[in-house]
Amino acid sequence: MEIYQLRSFVTVARLGNLTRAAEALHVTQPAVTAQIKALEEELGVTLFDRRPGRIVLTRIGEMLVPDADQILAGIGGLLSKARALQGSVTGTFLIGTLGDPDALRLGSLLSALVQAMPVLEIKTRQGHSEALRELVATGALNAAFYIGPNTPRDVLALPLQTIHYRVVGPPSFKDRLLHAGWRELADLPWIGCSPQHHSQVLLRDMFARQGLSPNVVVDIDESASPHSLVRAGVGLALLREDIAVPASARDDMAIWPHARVSALLSFIHGTTTACDPATVETLAQLRSVWKLGS
Numbered sequence: 001m002e003i004y005q006l007r008s009f010v011t012v013a014r015l016g017n018l019t020r021a022a023e024a025l026h027v028t029q030p031a032v033t034a035q036i037k038a039l040e041e042e043l044g045v046t047l048f049d050r051r052p053g054r055i056v057l058t059r060i061g062e063m064l065v066p067d068a069d070q071i072l073a074g075i076g077g078l079l080s081k082a083r084a085l086q087g088s089v090t091g092t093f094l095i096g097t098l099g100d101p102d103a104l105r106l107g108s109l110l111s112a113l114v115q116a117m118p119v120l121e122i123k124t125r126q127g128h129s130e131a132l133r134e135l136v137a138t139g140a141l142n143a144a145f146y147i148g149p150n151t152p153r154d155v156l157a158l159p160l161q162t163i164h165y166r167v168v169g170p171p172s173f174k175d176r177l178l179h180a181g182w183r184e185l186a187d188l189p190w191i192g193c194s195p196q197h198h199s200q201v202l203l204r205d206m207f208a209r210q211g212l213s214p215n216v217v218v219d220i221d222e223s224a225s226p227h228s229l230v231r232a233g234v235g236l237a238l239l240r241e242d243i244a245v246p247a248s249a250r251d252d253m254a255i256w257p258h259a260r261v262s263a264l265l266s267f268i269h270g271t272t273t274a275c276d277p278a279t280v281e282t283l284a285q286l287r288s289v290w291k292l293g294s
Helices: 003-014 019-024 029-043 061-086 106-116 128-136 172-180 182-187 200-210 226-231 241-247 276-287
Strands: 046-052 054-057 091-098 121-124 141-147 156-169 191-192 216-220 237-240 261-269
Touching: 003 019, 003 029, 003 061, 019 029, 019 128, 054 061, 091 128, 091 226, 091 276, 106 121, 106 276, 121 156, 128 141, 128 200, 128 261, 141 276, 156 172, 156 241, 172 182, 172 216, 191 200, 200 237, 200 261, 216 276, 226 237, 226 241
Parallel strands: 091 121, 091 141, 191 216
Antiparallel strands: 046 054, 141 261, 156 237, 156 261
């Protein structure tokens, strides 16, 4: 069964005239007649009652017209979609992500990318900021979210948001924190983590500016929450301000009042991919999701 046979069948059924159908299909009348005959032979039914001067659908023909219409509509939709996808961005796009997808607005970004580039295969890989930066710089990742005191020099970056961090400690440390200077603060017990995690980079950078280094008494992995360890009295940590301030108001922890550490959340990509279609579209969708200017 061929598409052109179905098209001839439906056209003759609608127009009720072989000559007019042939004109509409831009073929000869004998060609239309042959196509319908071939379709009838394949289906094993008679579609038209042919009488001198006219051609009308049989009862079976009337019942099959809607099905033929549906098939042709599906084919038309397939062709339209294929034409629309011509020139679409294809391939795989790997995005590095950090631990908090809501803070990254990752769901909104991925939804927008799927709509904008339906043929592109999008994958995410979670990691620490510095590890992700290295992967982007070497081309192992197409792009990644990054948090650091500054934008890295070996990649290109779209700044998204400034994030503020506070030094927090157990509630029992409240008086000590209130009167502590930088030296006393560094000597207090600290909760550390991977040296490539952005919070550890910010912590080292904060104390390095004072010529000091923190007294790290425990290193944690991703499964441990610094928030809960601080409350348990293990030691101090850097915590996002939007988490630290409400926790302090509940007396879950104490805040050192003498410093506020700022970091930049950026979306980074390789220096050679600025004109890559997937990168260009991703940056455009990011600006929309984060409501950034052009």
